[in-house]
Amino acid sequence: MSQTLLTVSDLSVHFARRRLNPLKPRELVRAVDGVSFALSRGTVLGIVGESGSGKTTVARAILRLVPITYGHVRIEDIDIARLQGEELRCMRRRLQYVFQDPYSSLNPRVRAGAIVRAPLDVMDIGAPSQREARVVELFEAVGLRPEQRSLFPHQFSGGQRQRINIARALAPEPELLICDEPVSALDVAIRAQILNLLRRLQRERGIGLLFISHDMAVVRHMADEVAVMYLGQIVERAPRKAFFARALHPYSVALLSAVPTVRGGRRRAARRIRLTGDPPSPIDPPPGCRFAPRCPVAEARCRARMPELREASAGRWVRCHLVCADRAPLQAPPSAAAHSET
Amino acid sequence: MTTERPPLLQIDGLSVDFEGGGRRARVLNGVSLKVGAGETLGIVGESGCGKSMTAVAILRLIPSPPGRIAAGRILFGGEDLTRVSDARIRDVRGHRIAMIFQEPMTSLNPVLTVGDQIGEVLIRHLRLGPKAARERSLRLLEAVGIPAPEQRIDVYPHQLSGGMRQRVMIAAAIACEPSLLIADEPTTALDVTVQAQIFDLLRELQSKTGMGLILITHDMGAIAEMADRVAVMYAGRIVEEGATQSILDAPQHPYTRGLVACVPDLDAADGDAEAPLAEIAGVVPSVWELRSGCPFADRCPEVIDVCRHEMPQRTSVTPAHHVACWCRGGPAA
Amino acid sequence: MSAEATVRSEHPTREAARVFMRSPAAVGGLLLLAAILAVALAGPFVLNVDPFDITAAPLTPPWTGDALLGTDQQGRDVLIGLVYGGRATLAVGATAALISILIGIAIGALAGYFGGTIDEMLMRVTEFFQVLPALLFAMVLVTLLSPSLPTVALSIGAVSWTATARLTRAEFLKIKQLDFVAAEHVIGAGRNRIIWKVILPNALPPLIVSATLAIGTAILFEASLSFLGLGDPNRMSWGLMIGSGRSYMLSCWWGVTFPGLMIFLSVLAISLIGDGLNDALNPKLRERR
Numbered sequence: 001m002s003q004t005l006l007t008v009s010d011l012s013v014h015f016a017r018r019r020l021n022p023l024k025p026r027e028l029v030r031a032v033d034g035v036s037f038a039l040s041r042g043t044v045l046g047i048v049g050e051s052g053s054g055k056t057t058v059a060r061a062i063l064r065l066v067p068i069t070y071g072h073v074r075i076e077d078i079d080i081a082r083l084q085g086e087e088l089r090c091m092r093r094r095l096q097y098v099f100q101d102p103y104s105s106l107n108p109r110v111r112a113g114a115i116v117r118a119p120l121d122v123m124d125i126g127a128p129s130q131r132e133a134r135v136v137e138l139f140e141a142v143g144l145r146p147e148q149r150s151l152f153p154h155q156f157s158g159g160q161r162q163r164i165n166i167a168r169a170l171a172p173e174p175e176l177l178i179c180d181e182p183v184s185a186l187d188v189a190i191r192a193q194i195l196n197l198l199r200r201l202q203r204e205r206g207i208g209l210l211f212i213s214h215d216m217a218v219v220r221h222m223a224d225e226v227a228v229m230y231l232g233q234i235v236e237r238a239p240r241k242a243f244f245a246r247a248l249h250p251y252s253v254a255l256l257s258a259v260p261t262v263r264g265g266r267r268r269a270a271r272r273i274r275l276t277g278d279p280p281s282p283i284d285p286p287p288g289c290r291f292a293p294r295c296p297v298a299e300a301r302c303r304a305r306m307p308e309l310r311e312a313s314a315g316r317w318v319r320c321h322l323v324c325a326d327r328a329p330l331q332a333p334p335s336a337a338a339h340s341e342t
Numbered sequence: 343m344t345t346e347r348p349p350l351l352q353i354d355g356l357s358v359d360f361e362g363g364g365r366r367a368r369v370l371n372g373v374s375l376k377v378g379a380g381e382t383l384g385i386v387g388e389s390g391c392g393k394s395m396t397a398v399a400i401l402r403l404i405p406s407p408p409g410r411i412a413a414g415r416i417l418f419g420g421e422d423l424t425r426v427s428d429a430r431i432r433d434v435r436g437h438r439i440a441m442i443f444q445e446p447m448t449s450l451n452p453v454l455t456v457g458d459q460i461g462e463v464l465i466r467h468l469r470l471g472p473k474a475a476r477e478r479s480l481r482l483l484e485a486v487g488i489p490a491p492e493q494r495i496d497v498y499p500h501q502l503s504g505g506m507r508q509r510v511m512i513a514a515a516i517a518c519e520p521s522l523l524i525a526d527e528p529t530t531a532l533d534v535t536v537q538a539q540i541f542d543l544l545r546e547l548q549s550k551t552g553m554g555l556i557l558i559t560h561d562m563g564a565i566a567e568m569a570d571r572v573a574v575m576y577a578g579r580i581v582e583e584g585a586t587q588s589i590l591d592a593p594q595h596p597y598t599r600g601l602v603a604c605v606p607d608l609d610a611a612d613g614d615a616e617a618p619l620a621e622i623a624g625v626v627p628s629v630w631e632l633r634s635g636c637p638f639a640d641r642c643p644e645v646i647d648v649c650r651h652e653m654p655q656r657t658s659v660t661p662a663h664h665v666a667c668w669c670r671g672g673p674a675a
Numbered sequence: 676m677s678a679e680a681t682v683r684s685e686h687p688t689r690e691a692a693r694v695f696m697r698s699p700a701a702v703g704g705l706l707l708l709a710a711i712l713a714v715a716l717a718g719p720f721v722l723n724v725d726p727f728d729i730t731a732a733p734l735t736p737p738w739t740g741d742a743l744l745g746t747d748q749q750g751r752d753v754l755i756g757l758v759y760g761g762r763a764t765l766a767v768g769a770t771a772a773l774i775s776i777l778i779g780i781a782i783g784a785l786a787g788y789f790g791g792t793i794d795e796m797l798m799r800v801t802e803f804f805q806v807l808p809a810l811l812f813a814m815v816l817v818t819l820l821s822p823s824l825p826t827v828a829l830s831i832g833a834v835s836w837t838a839t840a841r842l843t844r845a846e847f848l849k850i851k852q853l854d855f856v857a858a859e860h861v862i863g864a865g866r867n868r869i870i871w872k873v874i875l876p877n878a879l880p881p882l883i884v885s886a887t888l889a890i891g892t893a894i895l896f897e898a899s900l901s902f903l904g905l906g907d908p909n910r911m912s913w914g915l916m917i918g919s920g921r922s923y924m925l926s927c928w929w930g931v932t933f934p935g936l937m938i939f940l941s942v943l944a945i946s947l948i949g950d951g952l953n954d955a956l957n958p959k960l961r962e963r964r
Contacts, residue, residue, distance in 0.1 A: 101854055105853075105855050109877060119863075123862065169861075172862070
């Protein structure tokens, strides 16, 4: 069960920006900067962060869709950051991707059945005569009717398109599935359908799932372990229960308190931790802790020196000078859950 | 919450038709709403339910053709906005009723500086001179929490972050001190920490100026945080309407209950996080394919025979809580 | 799951054909072109004569003698010339357009897909061809290769592919960023599949329109070359008729007017078709119906 499937160590993705002024040095965008985590077989790791946190770039780097500047991405013992050509193509069978946008991720000129069949054909999986039966099976597994195979993507709703995306990703029977905001482009009422489907398929098939989202509540629903990213770095990593019971990093605490909830309502809003400003840009980030400029409890040392990601207590990793053992420097506002007066 | 004073805005039985290709679709069907001064009305529903159409109809911005207001009244400041002249409605827009949109990048003019965008409104509606307009713009930028407004006033929208652009939009919207602000998914494109800032700002402005606010969103959490009253829309109709607390604590319409239950909640007990989410099966029907009967019938877990043939009337659960459902209504439910 | 989406599964191409057929101008263009093609293809079989034969006294005006549209300065029947000349002109037009489209797509696709140095180099080549005066360059090529129908077509094709290359490159740059292309990488698709089977079919709609219009341009090109005496002197073509009749224009207006009219009608028909295709294949316009 707790066999490690994916190990990411010190993963960095830097982009050089095009110079507008030739006299200035090239600006370096540190989209992902030294990210490390591990994912066990059959478990779900949720990566949560705001825009610009680098969470999507992490996913794309693992899939080799963007060049890796340095660091390692291992599936069991194979470092896929170094693979090229045919070896890389063979490796792709083991990890698949579900895209955020159900509209642009399906080729508009190809029928749904052929889209799901493509991975089987391209990677030459199974006998050609059995592939159609496999496609039928996949359609049923994701809740589509097999006769819908002959339809074109534009004839499906957003939720159904995301099901096609999931069926395509499951076709080569991957061991690792990476979902990048799979529901954020969908209507609220459709999200639950897709989340339930993903969770069920993940459990039934024992797939490792890297679930990327900006939505804390969705991550809480999906993940076994949570990693919070801020400006290209992981600032906190913890098992789900421990994290949502008490987050340690000031950013995690603030992010959690910013989410409006049905039960919390106005009381929650009134007690919210207020972060000022927008996240600074990953171009030339501040020298010390990257969250220091917005952190309500930052001290001088936070601005001077970048904290390391360290194990604050068993299984809980935090990148903050001020966390000591498992005491959070920034206290979460008292829970505004249902047990308080209504 | 709303007292006996006449409401700021009152919509009665508003219906909007779209025609195209020889077919006609009723995109809004008998919508009745009211908003009081200083009050926040939330409108929720999935996309395609008519939330934005309602907002656009209030300002008479429905593209025509193919759209047309088929029936109903929109009473604002003693006038019926469906009947006033084009010149009059232009004066109301942006001056007495302002609107902000989901995507601040596309709703700001990319070739005008921030100061010009806000100044334009002031010059047009309040007949201020350029100098006074700039002075006032600076104060507005300050009021919406833009740091260093003297520098920001001369930048172009693309030089600002999403949150800053939305603040500029709000500054332009409140420039003429409107008595009603319509915010259509104002924070959907923004991060949660920035959303919290925008909500704070809207609340603060509202308490200062006493303007009414219509907040259109799909997020029940945002409704819980912002709205005094909620209207739940489905397929162009209001299916449930009432005080926020009452609706969130005891949703009556199966659609409302679905909307509340299908979103994972951070405040739920930890055990609940493991259980599958409640689902609303199917998708919103296209307005071109609506048949008689309740439009939600095909997706409704509690559907009975009559739902498929006849549209339920609006009934009162409490004097301030109304629902249109055959299985609900009446104090007994 | 919902019961919807059992709607018709119309192929995008068939849907485009339906939109195309709804436009009167496009259908008119199609009919006109079909008529011109039918005459040009079937006419020679029916008449079975040599268009260079002298049939009547030179400079017979139309509607007076046996030759319905008159005869030219050498006594050749203008109508027979039109029927035979259509073949050469249209064949050269179509071949030249095909050559130009193939070169354009190949260069544009490679530049757009690979980007970087390859893109830089291919685009410099494209710019070089763009700044050359096309007609002059085609004339040089024809002269070097000795004028015949294939060399004329080749020369026209070789100088007119730049716009297609730029258009293809732009489409490739746009489409290669879409997620469904990334999805092909994720399922391990190779370069050839991605370029030719995934991106190209999606880039085709504007290219089809441009190819259609390229035929019209090529016909005009052929006429210009023939007019300047650089066409194949042994094959009757509309351009050749105008070219040889130009010095007698005042005494023999029918010798140049009728071939000119045929060129005009052909190019008009093709432009109407191109316009109709543009409306039918452009998804943004299609939404408005």
